[in-house]
Amino acid sequence: xxxxxxxxxxxxxxxxxxxxxxxxxLSEVYPALTSAQSYAIQSAWLALKEAEGGQVIxxxxxxxxxxxxxxxxxxxxxxxxxxKTMVVQPGSTIQRGELIQPRIEPEIAFWLSEDLRGPxxxxxxxxxxxxxxxxxxxxxxxxxANWRIKLVDTIADNAxxxxxIASERVVALDGLDLAAVTVTMKRNGETVGHGTGAAVLxxxxxxxxxxxxxxxxxxxxxxxxxxxxxxxxxxxxxxxxGDTFEASFSELGDVAxxxx
Numbered sequence: 475x476x477x478x479x480x481x482x483x484x485x486x487x488x489x490x491x492x493x494x495x496x497x498x499x500l501s502e503v504y505p506a507l508t509s510a511q512s513y514a515i516q517s518a519w520l521a522l523k524e525a526e527g528g529q530v531i532x533x534x535x536x537x538x539x540x541x542x543x544x545x546x547x548x549x550x551x552x553x554x555x556x557x558k559t560m561v562v563q564p565g566s567t568i569q570r571g572e573l574i575q576p577r578i579e580p581e582i583a584f585w586l587s588e589d590l591r592g593p594x595x596x597x598x599x600x601x602x603x604x605x606x607x608x609x610x611x612x613x614x615x616x617x618x619a620n621w622r623i624k625l626v627d628t629i630a631d632n633a634x635x636x637x638x639i640a641s642e643r644v645v646a647l648d649g650l651d652l653a654a655v656t657v658t659m660k661r662n663g664e665t666v667g668h669g670t671g672a673a674v675l676x677x678x679x680x681x682x683x684x685x686x687x688x689x690x691x692x693x694x695x696x697x698x699x700x701x702x703x704x705x706x707x708x709x710x711x712x713x714x715x716g717d718t719f720e721a722s723f724s725e726l727g728d729v730a731x732x733x734x
């Protein structure tokens with residue numbers, strides 16, 4: 475990692491987010507950048523946020539659906555952190571100007587009641603460790619110009635995460651087939667996306683298991699009480715000022731958000 479200025483790049487992403495001024499793709503400036511180096515950049519950025527009082531409340535997994543992998547031209551998942559400051563209440567209004575180039579996607583949010591430490595975590599273990607799930611949106615936003623990203627770019631950029639909007643209605647997993655849960659996403663009353671839980675690595679809990687096992691490489695565990703976003707059920711949709719989005723999930727209910 476000596477040839478990659480990890481800290482400087484973390485500072486550049488931090489500044490880009492604050493000033494709403496995207497940077498050039500790291501993959502173009504540093505063609506030899508690896509995923510491991512990108513995760514180091516992400517960790518350094520998290521340290522900057524924690525030094526300013528940021529509090530980790532969960533994790534997000536990205537690029538778990540074929541639709542999202544095709545949309546962004548990558549071939550494997552990635553992950554990022556969720557901070558308390560990223561949580562937005564359902565039904566409220568987000569200022570579009572706070573973001574750079576946001577997109578929105580529906581997800582099944584997991585609420586953990588037990589720690590999950592890999593390696594070897596299974597879908598069954600994830601389900602036992604989950605207090606329940608809820609309807610949610612993730613708002614993604616690239617700090618890289620024009621979403622011109624490769625895998626290493628989005629990893630460094632906190633898996634392109636920006637906000638999370640999760641319903642307070644938490645549904646127990648008893649008898650619930652998460653792979654079969656469906657969602658319809660509407661923008662201003664018009665359907666713009668549809669998907670199922672099976673789009674997320676075949677089963678949303680499989681994505682959470684992947685994350686627990688991936689984090690084990692860094693001696694990090696998922697913790698009881700954390701919120702985990704397993705990935706989009708359909709392709710993300712661009713957000714503009716004035717838009718209202720609603721996602722209707724079978725079994726889980728609805729979640730909505732407005733943009734001004």
